[in-house]
Amino acid sequence: MGEDKYKLELSELGKRIRSIRKRKDLTQLDLELTSGINNGDISRIENGQKNLEFITIVKLADALGVELYELFKKVKE
Numbered sequence: 001m002g003e004d005k006y007k008l009e010l011s012e013l014g015k016r017i018r019s020i021r022k023r024k025d026l027t028q029l030d031l032e033l034t035s036g037i038n039n040g041d042i043s044r045i046e047n048g049q050k051n052l053e054f055i056t057i058v059k060l061a062d063a064l065g066v067e068l069y070e071l072f073k074k075v076k077e
Helices: 004-025 028-035 039-046 054-064
Strands: none
Touching: 004 028, 004 039, 004 054, 028 039, 028 054, 039 054
16 A cells, blocks of 8 residues: 555545635636645646645645645545
């Protein structure tokens, strides 16, 4: 399992970020402008292809207007 578990967690985090961004009717460019995070990096984050530093997660939460914990909340299906 090992690395696969972490890849799954990154993917889930990216999906939650994308979901919140879309729910707030923001584009990736909007998020870039408010967070200072490169649009290409935002795309990689949302697709689970980029490992995030803690400060990046904090910037995203702030730019999305959500509490930090909301980025880690599991979505019930």
